[in-house]
Amino acid sequence: MADVARRAGVSTATVSRALTRPDQVNAKTRDMVRKIAQELGFRPNLIGRQLRTQAAHSLLILVQDLENPFYSELIKGAESVCRERQFSVMVGGTDGYEDVETLYAEQFLGGRVDGLILLTGHLPAGLSASLATQSPVVLVSEDNPELDLCAVLIDNPGWATRATAHLIAQGHRRIAHLCGPMTRIISPERREGYRRALATAGIAHDPQLEVPGDFSFESGREAVRQLLSLPEPPTAIFCANDESALGAIRAVQQAGLSVPGDISIIGFDDTKLAQFSDPPLTTVRQPRQQMGAAAADLVIGLIENGPAQRTRLLLDCQLIERGTVGPCPVPR
Template sequence: MPAPTIATVAELAGVSTATVSRALQRPDKVQPQTRERVMAAVRATGFVPNSQARNLRSRASRTVILLVRDISNPFYLEIYKGVEEAAVEAGYKVLMGDARNDDERIQHYIDMVHARHADGLILMVGRFPEVLKAELGRLPPIVIALETFPDLSLPFVKIDNVAAAAEAVEHLVALGHRRIAHITGPMPETLAVDRLAGYRRALAAHGLAPDEALVVQGDFGLAAGRAAVRRLFETGTDFTAIFAASDQMAVGAVSELRARGLAVPDDISVVGFDDIVLADAFEPPLTTIHQPRFDIGRQAMARMIGLLAKEPGGEDVVFATRLVVRGSTGPVKSDFQLKRRRRP
């Protein structure tokens, strides 16, 4: 049975759709008897007023949702600024949602767009619910920013994670490091898989045999960096450097190394990924891969505006990254093995 519309309410109440709209938006401008007939019709039909009813002329909310993995991660601040700047220029507003790696929450925000509470969704989440993949033709306007879902034909704004990760490891190899550990993102998410592939590609380019004992899985969070270093020490494998798939994990790794009486970079070098604001404020300042997050946010919103305007789709946008060398990396030291086993 089709959902009741504003026309359904108007017919039952014996008034025009404009009167229904006015009764819902500005009830003080409608005669009490007419207003009561409209509200009775709303109750009888089960009609749910939404932004479609409140804006009959444009049938749009002029709102876009930016849905991220973890709203507490400072990585998303510059993304949001870029999205909002482009949105304001085009007469839109932006709501920010927290997916929390939860399929139901992702579905909730998609349902918000279906219900016309928002016009489109910019997704920055690590997963795309399987149930939605079977409904691609019925999805609302969606742009994927920085995440990668190879099996989805949706507009993407992204970076080359394989090349960026390889550049980070190349930097460590150039400093003389040969035993380089890697803290991955949550596997098997494509973003984490690609950064692991870049790590392995750089090792292979220099004839360095991969050692799976040096690869520890994380989740991009601070605590995962600490836990990964503890795991590396538990296995007893030697390493002189760490490449972490996020700055938060890199900061966590440095904290755990310090707790064990080790100095960064004198004993162990550490490279992160993202170049969040904390990277430059941390001590030592973090060597990391910079992503132009503000520009990425602007471009994601520009793609969304194009979708909403029914403009022909363009090619996916791939932004360049760059290595930012700071104080957390240095040349390998010959006496590292003795030092790295010290405890506080």
């Protein structure tokens, strides 16, 4: 910058203003400075600027698992908003390790980013709840009722109920639920929705039909093997996510049965995977792009206007009917 100033015969103050506050300097000077800056290939040092302005203009998104396509689309949504608002994005995959979380918390506490979007459902180790509530931090997808934070969510119990009710509407009464990992708050929430739907329809709750799982393809296969060995197997399964639903479909087909002829299956999330099964998966679509975008809007708002009242956004889902749900087969 000093170079540019010298070459242009002005002070660095004028150079700075010519580049960032065009209206504050004489048109002729401005153009000259800009031309020289251009020629010299001058790029402002963002660190110097940031130290002075105390604004990084950037967000950190924390994710458990980057590989999970569910998250990547969310991130995309957030990125597009950041792009518009001139924010840059840092994405961090924690894989659930505490020390990695600490590392990222450090980035935030150290002022490298000025806002946090958490897809993990909890604060990173190293960030205290009291500080977090006064900072630009929002939760997405996974709530944490104990934390007094802004959040962008869907109504998990509600849509799980809706999914289960869809099966009931097709005449199914013996309906299983493949749960997600209970460490994640969405899993009990979806299970709750399942139970509620059964109760509303007056169907007795059979604990044998509630199978533990961990969202993986393999856990879907395993669950179905288990369910098929029951004296009275279910005619429909509500899976807590898409990937495990694909596993379930596979296992059913490998047992020589048909989907949805013998067993109907419904998933949750509507990731890209849903279109890869045969038949394509009926599932609940979460508005992931929107969720990411809303979250980014929220954090940036907090950054620019300071702490606000706790906002909780509940976005709408949609039941996507494809080919894995059919009427309940008549007993042979």
